[in-house]
Amino acid sequence: MSTKVLKISMKRLNDQMLMEATNERGATLRLDATPDAGGVDGGLSPMESVLSAAGACSTIDIVSILKKQKQPLEDIQVFLEGERTYYKDYSEFTNIHLHYTLKGNLDPAKVERAMNLSLERYCSVLKLLEKTSKVKGTFEIVP
Numbered sequence: 001m002s003t004k005v006l007k008i009s010m011k012r013l014n015d016q017m018l019m020e021a022t023n024e025r026g027a028t029l030r031l032d033a034t035p036d037a038g039g040v041d042g043g044l045s046p047m048e049s050v051l052s053a054a055g056a057c058s059t060i061d062i063v064s065i066l067k068k069q070k071q072p073l074e075d076i077q078v079f080l081e082g083e084r085t086y087y088k089d090y091s092e093f094t095n096i097h098l099h100y101t102l103k104g105n106l107d108p109a110k111v112e113r114a115m116n117l118s119l120e121r122y123c124s125v126l127k128l129l130e131k132t133s134k135v136k137g138t139f140e141i142v143p
Contacts, residue, residue: 018042050125051082051096057125058098058137061118062111069110075103082133093133096126100139108141115139 009022017039018032031049033039044052055078066073083095098119102111119126119137126135 013042014040016040047082047084047091047093050129051080051093054096054123054125054129055080055098057123058115058118059100061122062100062114065114065117066106066110069107069114071104071106071110071114073102073104073106077101093129096129096133096135098135098137100137102139102141103143104141106141111139111141 007024010019011022012019013030016032017037018030020043021029021031029049030043031046032041032043034045035041039045059076059078063073063076077100079099079101081095081097082093084091085094100111100115115137119135129135
């Protein structure tokens with residue numbers, strides 16, 4: 001086991017809720033609240049960013065695994081749906097569905113294995129989310 005510290009700085013961009021996160025390498029992400037929560041819809045909501053992080057994490061895994069399997073992946077997209085359950089003071093994801101659309105002359109069995117390895121073993125974001133959520137993945141290969 002090893003540890004690593006990730007550092008993010010956040011700055012407020014307006015007099016509402018619009019913020020920008022910046023990592024140590026200078027990459028940025030805009031986050032905001034919806035207008036009914038005092039925001040201006042100027043970025044992803046925090047929960048949308050968590051769901052996006054899950055999709056990015058899993059897609060990175062799948063691309064990496066398919067490369068190791070020497071599969072000719074031309075393109076990949078992931079579509080996510082996160083069902084939230086609302087409690088008195090907070091909400092959490094309780095169901096997450098990731099649907100991958102892959103392009104290339106791919107072996108469906110290898111794609112399924114790559115997806116399952118990501119969902120069940122490698123994706124750190126989904127490992128966090130599975131504590132409250134049922135996570136399901138599906139895929140299709142398009143010409």
